[in-house]
Amino acid sequence: MGDGDGKPAWQESDSTTFMDWSRYFVPRRATQIRIILDLVPNAGAGDGYVELCCGEGRLSEALLRARPEATLLALDGSAAMRRAAAARLAPFGDRACVTAFDLCGDDWRKLPQVPTDPLAIVSSLAVHHLDDGQKQKLYADMHNALKPGGRLIIADLIEHLSPAAKWVATWTWDESTREAALEHQGPGDPYQQFMATGWNYYADPNPDPIDKPSPLLAQLKWLEQAGFIEVDVHWLLAGHAIFSGRKAT
Numbered sequence: 001m002g003d004g005d006g007k008p009a010w011q012e013s014d015s016t017t018f019m020d021w022s023r024y025f026v027p028r029r030a031t032q033i034r035i036i037l038d039l040v041p042n043a044g045a046g047d048g049y050v051e052l053c054c055g056e057g058r059l060s061e062a063l064l065r066a067r068p069e070a071t072l073l074a075l076d077g078s079a080a081m082r083r084a085a086a087a088r089l090a091p092f093g094d095r096a097c098v099t100a101f102d103l104c105g106d107d108w109r110k111l112p113q114v115p116t117d118p119l120a121i122v123s124s125l126a127v128h129h130l131d132d133g134q135k136q137k138l139y140a141d142m143h144n145a146l147k148p149g150g151r152l153i154i155a156d157l158i159e160h161l162s163p164a165a166k167w168v169a170t171w172t173w174d175e176s177t178r179e180a181a182l183e184h185q186g187p188g189d190p191y192q193q194f195m196a197t198g199w200n201y202y203a204d205p206n207p208d209p210i211d212k213p214s215p216l217l218a219q220l221k222w223l224e225q226a227g228f229i230e231v232d233v234h235w236l237l238a239g240h241a242i243f244s245g246r247k248a249t
Protein backbone atom coordinates (compact mmCIF):
# COMPACT_ATOMS: atom_id res chain seq x y z
CA MET A 1 0.00 0.00 0.00
CA GLY A 2 1.02 3.62 -0.44
CA ASP A 3 2.90 4.19 2.82
CA GLY A 4 5.22 6.93 1.63
CA ASP A 5 8.28 4.72 1.10
CA GLY A 6 8.45 5.89 -2.53
CA LYS A 7 7.63 2.46 -3.99
CA PRO A 8 4.64 2.27 -6.36
CA ALA A 9 1.67 0.97 -4.43
CA TRP A 10 -2.12 0.68 -4.41
CA GLN A 11 -3.67 4.00 -3.30
CA GLU A 12 -6.96 4.80 -1.59
CA SER A 13 -8.05 6.52 -4.82
CA ASP A 14 -7.65 3.12 -6.56
CA SER A 15 -9.96 1.63 -3.91
CA THR A 16 -12.60 4.28 -4.65
CA THR A 17 -12.43 3.72 -8.42
CA PHE A 18 -12.56 -0.05 -7.92
CA MET A 19 -15.53 0.05 -5.55
CA ASP A 20 -17.44 2.37 -7.90
CA TRP A 21 -16.87 0.37 -11.06
CA SER A 22 -15.62 -3.16 -10.35
CA ARG A 23 -18.95 -4.77 -11.23
CA TYR A 24 -18.30 -3.65 -14.82
CA PHE A 25 -14.47 -3.67 -14.94
CA VAL A 26 -14.01 -7.25 -13.64
CA PRO A 27 -14.93 -9.75 -16.38
CA ARG A 28 -17.82 -12.06 -15.44
CA ARG A 29 -17.54 -11.33 -11.73
CA ALA A 30 -20.42 -13.61 -10.69
CA THR A 31 -19.02 -16.49 -12.75
CA GLN A 32 -15.58 -16.04 -11.18
CA ILE A 33 -17.03 -16.12 -7.67
CA ARG A 34 -19.06 -19.24 -8.49
CA ILE A 35 -15.98 -21.04 -9.81
CA ILE A 36 -13.96 -20.17 -6.70
CA LEU A 37 -16.79 -21.41 -4.46
CA ASP A 38 -16.87 -24.70 -6.37
CA LEU A 39 -13.15 -25.15 -5.73
CA VAL A 40 -13.09 -24.31 -2.02
CA PRO A 41 -13.12 -27.52 0.06
CA ASN A 42 -16.18 -28.01 2.25
CA ALA A 43 -15.54 -26.89 5.78
CA GLY A 44 -16.28 -28.87 8.91
CA ALA A 45 -16.73 -27.30 12.32
CA GLY A 46 -13.62 -25.31 13.25
CA ASP A 47 -12.33 -24.93 9.70
CA GLY A 48 -11.16 -21.51 8.60
CA TYR A 49 -10.67 -19.76 5.27
CA VAL A 50 -8.45 -16.77 4.50
CA GLU A 51 -8.95 -14.20 1.77
CA LEU A 52 -5.87 -12.18 0.80
CA CYS A 53 -6.73 -8.64 -0.36
CA CYS A 54 -10.47 -9.02 0.19
CA GLY A 55 -11.36 -5.55 -1.10
CA GLU A 56 -15.03 -4.84 -0.33
CA GLY A 57 -15.50 -8.43 0.84
CA ARG A 58 -17.75 -9.69 -1.96
CA LEU A 59 -15.97 -13.04 -2.30
CA SER A 60 -15.70 -13.43 1.47
CA GLU A 61 -19.44 -12.80 1.79
CA ALA A 62 -20.19 -15.45 -0.83
CA LEU A 63 -17.91 -17.94 0.93
CA LEU A 64 -19.45 -17.38 4.33
CA ARG A 65 -22.93 -17.83 2.85
CA ALA A 66 -21.98 -21.00 0.98
CA ARG A 67 -20.09 -22.66 3.87
CA PRO A 68 -22.04 -22.06 7.08
CA GLU A 69 -19.58 -24.11 9.15
CA ALA A 70 -16.55 -21.99 8.24
CA THR A 71 -14.95 -18.94 9.77
CA LEU A 72 -13.11 -16.50 7.52
CA LEU A 73 -10.29 -14.00 7.93
CA ALA A 74 -10.45 -11.21 5.33
CA LEU A 75 -7.19 -9.26 4.95
CA ASP A 76 -6.65 -6.01 3.06
CA GLY A 77 -4.26 -3.06 3.14
CA SER A 78 -6.76 -0.33 2.29
CA ALA A 79 -8.71 1.27 5.14
CA ALA A 80 -11.59 2.15 2.79
CA MET A 81 -11.79 -1.44 1.54
CA ARG A 82 -11.67 -2.81 5.10
CA ARG A 83 -14.49 -0.49 6.19
CA ALA A 84 -16.64 -1.69 3.27
CA ALA A 85 -15.74 -5.34 3.94
CA ALA A 86 -16.43 -5.04 7.68
CA ALA A 87 -19.90 -3.59 6.95
CA ARG A 88 -20.63 -6.32 4.40
CA LEU A 89 -19.48 -9.13 6.71
CA ALA A 90 -21.05 -7.76 9.91
CA PRO A 91 -24.16 -10.01 9.56
CA PHE A 92 -21.88 -13.05 9.97
CA GLY A 93 -20.85 -11.96 13.47
CA ASP A 94 -17.77 -13.65 14.87
CA ARG A 95 -17.53 -16.03 11.89
CA ALA A 96 -15.84 -13.17 10.00
CA CYS A 97 -12.85 -11.03 10.90
CA VAL A 98 -11.46 -8.17 8.79
CA THR A 99 -7.84 -7.21 9.46
CA ALA A 100 -5.15 -4.93 8.02
CA PHE A 101 -2.10 -6.41 6.35
CA ASP A 102 0.57 -5.72 3.76
CA LEU A 103 0.65 -8.46 1.15
CA CYS A 104 4.27 -7.58 0.34
CA GLY A 105 5.42 -8.12 3.92
CA ASP A 106 5.84 -11.22 6.08
CA ASP A 107 4.49 -10.04 9.41
CA TRP A 108 0.82 -10.87 8.72
CA ARG A 109 1.69 -14.55 8.41
CA LYS A 110 2.21 -14.54 12.20
CA LEU A 111 -0.84 -12.45 13.17
CA PRO A 112 -2.87 -14.04 15.97
CA GLN A 113 -6.03 -13.70 13.85
CA VAL A 114 -4.56 -15.82 11.03
CA PRO A 115 -5.79 -19.41 11.40
CA THR A 116 -2.89 -21.82 11.95
CA ASP A 117 -4.06 -24.23 9.26
CA PRO A 118 -6.74 -22.75 6.99
CA LEU A 119 -8.65 -25.13 4.72
CA ALA A 120 -8.55 -22.64 1.85
CA ILE A 121 -6.68 -19.48 0.98
CA VAL A 122 -8.25 -17.43 -1.81
CA SER A 123 -7.26 -14.22 -3.53
CA SER A 124 -8.83 -12.25 -6.36
CA LEU A 125 -7.08 -9.58 -8.43
CA ALA A 126 -4.25 -8.90 -6.01
CA VAL A 127 -1.31 -11.29 -6.35
CA HIS A 128 -0.27 -9.40 -9.52
CA HIS A 129 0.89 -6.62 -7.18
CA LEU A 130 3.79 -8.92 -6.19
CA ASP A 131 6.87 -9.47 -8.36
CA ASP A 132 7.94 -12.95 -9.51
CA GLY A 133 10.09 -13.67 -6.44
CA GLN A 134 7.40 -12.46 -4.03
CA LYS A 135 4.80 -14.65 -5.73
CA GLN A 136 7.04 -17.71 -5.43
CA LYS A 137 7.58 -17.01 -1.72
CA LEU A 138 3.86 -16.43 -1.19
CA TYR A 139 2.98 -19.76 -2.83
CA ALA A 140 5.58 -21.62 -0.72
CA ASP A 141 4.41 -19.94 2.49
CA MET A 142 0.74 -20.61 1.71
CA HIS A 143 1.53 -24.27 1.06
CA ASN A 144 3.16 -24.45 4.49
CA ALA A 145 0.23 -22.65 6.10
CA LEU A 146 -2.63 -24.70 4.62
CA LYS A 147 -4.24 -27.66 6.33
CA PRO A 148 -3.47 -30.93 4.49
CA GLY A 149 -6.14 -31.28 1.78
CA GLY A 150 -6.57 -27.52 1.68
CA ARG A 151 -6.47 -25.45 -1.49
CA LEU A 152 -4.90 -22.19 -2.62
CA ILE A 153 -7.10 -20.51 -5.25
CA ILE A 154 -5.89 -17.51 -7.20
CA ALA A 155 -7.99 -15.37 -9.55
CA ASP A 156 -5.78 -12.80 -11.19
CA LEU A 157 -4.44 -10.92 -14.16
CA ILE A 158 -1.74 -12.84 -15.99
CA GLU A 159 1.05 -11.70 -18.26
CA HIS A 160 0.64 -12.75 -21.88
CA LEU A 161 3.79 -13.70 -23.73
CA SER A 162 3.22 -12.57 -27.33
CA PRO A 163 1.87 -9.37 -28.87
CA ALA A 164 -0.95 -11.39 -30.43
CA ALA A 165 -2.00 -12.89 -27.09
CA LYS A 166 -1.76 -9.47 -25.45
CA TRP A 167 -3.95 -7.98 -28.18
CA VAL A 168 -6.58 -10.67 -27.62
CA ALA A 169 -6.57 -9.88 -23.87
CA THR A 170 -6.87 -6.16 -24.70
CA TRP A 171 -9.94 -6.29 -26.89
CA THR A 172 -11.69 -9.09 -25.01
CA TRP A 173 -11.41 -7.06 -21.77
CA ASP A 174 -12.71 -3.94 -23.56
CA GLU A 175 -15.57 -5.99 -25.00
CA SER A 176 -16.43 -7.59 -21.65
CA THR A 177 -16.60 -4.14 -20.01
CA ARG A 178 -18.67 -2.69 -22.86
CA GLU A 179 -21.16 -5.56 -22.58
CA ALA A 180 -21.39 -5.22 -18.79
CA ALA A 181 -21.85 -1.45 -19.12
CA LEU A 182 -25.04 -1.97 -21.13
CA GLU A 183 -26.75 -3.04 -17.91
CA HIS A 184 -25.74 0.14 -16.07
CA GLN A 185 -28.64 2.40 -15.09
CA GLY A 186 -27.21 5.06 -12.73
CA PRO A 187 -25.17 8.16 -13.47
CA GLY A 188 -21.88 7.90 -15.36
CA ASP A 189 -20.81 5.56 -18.14
CA PRO A 190 -18.78 2.56 -16.90
CA TYR A 191 -17.13 1.99 -20.26
CA GLN A 192 -16.10 5.62 -20.52
CA GLN A 193 -14.66 5.35 -16.97
CA PHE A 194 -12.80 2.17 -17.95
CA MET A 195 -11.18 4.04 -20.82
CA ALA A 196 -10.61 7.30 -18.92
CA THR A 197 -8.89 5.57 -15.99
CA GLY A 198 -6.76 3.41 -18.32
CA TRP A 199 -7.93 0.38 -16.32
CA ASN A 200 -7.15 -2.08 -19.14
CA TYR A 201 -3.59 -3.11 -18.22
CA TYR A 202 -3.06 -4.72 -21.63
CA ALA A 203 -4.00 -1.57 -23.56
CA ASP A 204 -1.40 0.55 -21.79
CA PRO A 205 2.03 0.80 -23.45
CA ASN A 206 3.42 2.01 -20.07
CA PRO A 207 1.43 0.08 -17.46
CA ASP A 208 1.30 1.28 -13.88
CA PRO A 209 4.34 -0.20 -12.06
CA ILE A 210 2.04 -1.48 -9.28
CA ASP A 211 0.83 -4.11 -11.76
CA LYS A 212 3.30 -7.00 -12.14
CA PRO A 213 1.35 -9.94 -13.56
CA SER A 214 3.38 -13.08 -14.27
CA PRO A 215 2.84 -15.64 -17.03
CA LEU A 216 0.30 -18.34 -16.17
CA LEU A 217 2.59 -21.28 -16.95
CA ALA A 218 5.33 -19.87 -14.69
CA GLN A 219 2.83 -19.51 -11.85
CA LEU A 220 1.60 -23.09 -12.27
CA LYS A 221 5.22 -24.28 -12.05
CA TRP A 222 5.79 -22.17 -8.93
CA LEU A 223 2.74 -23.81 -7.34
CA GLU A 224 4.16 -27.27 -8.12
CA GLN A 225 7.59 -26.25 -6.85
CA ALA A 226 5.92 -25.08 -3.64
CA GLY A 227 4.56 -28.62 -3.20
CA PHE A 228 1.00 -28.25 -4.48
CA ILE A 229 -0.68 -31.13 -6.30
CA GLU A 230 -3.65 -31.02 -8.72
CA VAL A 231 -2.30 -27.71 -10.03
CA ASP A 232 -4.80 -26.65 -12.66
CA VAL A 233 -6.40 -23.79 -14.59
CA HIS A 234 -10.17 -23.48 -14.24
CA TRP A 235 -11.10 -20.42 -16.29
CA LEU A 236 -9.52 -17.73 -18.44
CA LEU A 237 -11.05 -14.65 -20.07
CA ALA A 238 -9.66 -11.26 -21.06
CA GLY A 239 -6.32 -11.86 -19.33
CA HIS A 240 -8.02 -12.93 -16.09
CA ALA A 241 -7.28 -16.50 -14.96
CA ILE A 242 -8.44 -18.70 -12.10
CA PHE A 243 -5.96 -21.39 -11.06
CA SER A 244 -5.33 -23.45 -7.96
CA GLY A 245 -3.36 -26.17 -6.24
CA ARG A 246 -4.15 -28.53 -3.38
CA LYS A 247 -1.95 -29.51 -0.44
CA ALA A 248 -1.68 -33.29 -0.28
CA THR A 249 -3.29 -35.02 2.69
Ligand SMILES: C[S@@+](CC[C@H](N)C(=O)[O-])C[C@H]1O[C@@H](n2cnc3c(N)ncnc32)[C@H](O)[C@@H]1O
Pocket residue numbers: 001010015018022052053054055056058075076077078081101102103104123124125126129
Ligand atom coordinates in the same frame (compact mmCIF):
# COMPACT_ATOMS: atom_id res chain seq x y z
C1 LIG B 1 -8.22 -4.86 -7.60
S1 LIG B 1 -8.60 -4.85 -5.88
C2 LIG B 1 -9.35 -6.47 -5.67
C3 LIG B 1 -10.23 -6.52 -4.46
C4 LIG B 1 -10.96 -7.85 -4.26
N1 LIG B 1 -10.05 -8.94 -4.03
C5 LIG B 1 -11.87 -8.14 -5.42
O1 LIG B 1 -11.57 -9.02 -6.24
O2 LIG B 1 -12.90 -7.46 -5.53
C6 LIG B 1 -7.00 -5.08 -5.16
C7 LIG B 1 -7.05 -5.14 -3.64
O3 LIG B 1 -5.74 -5.44 -3.17
C8 LIG B 1 -5.44 -4.60 -2.07
N2 LIG B 1 -3.99 -4.42 -2.04
C9 LIG B 1 -3.19 -4.03 -3.05
N3 LIG B 1 -1.90 -4.07 -2.68
C10 LIG B 1 -1.88 -4.49 -1.39
C11 LIG B 1 -0.85 -4.74 -0.44
N4 LIG B 1 0.43 -4.58 -0.74
N5 LIG B 1 -1.20 -5.18 0.78
C12 LIG B 1 -2.49 -5.36 1.10
N6 LIG B 1 -3.52 -5.13 0.26
C13 LIG B 1 -3.21 -4.71 -0.97
C14 LIG B 1 -6.20 -3.31 -2.33
O4 LIG B 1 -6.46 -2.59 -1.16
C15 LIG B 1 -7.47 -3.85 -2.98
O5 LIG B 1 -8.47 -4.13 -2.04
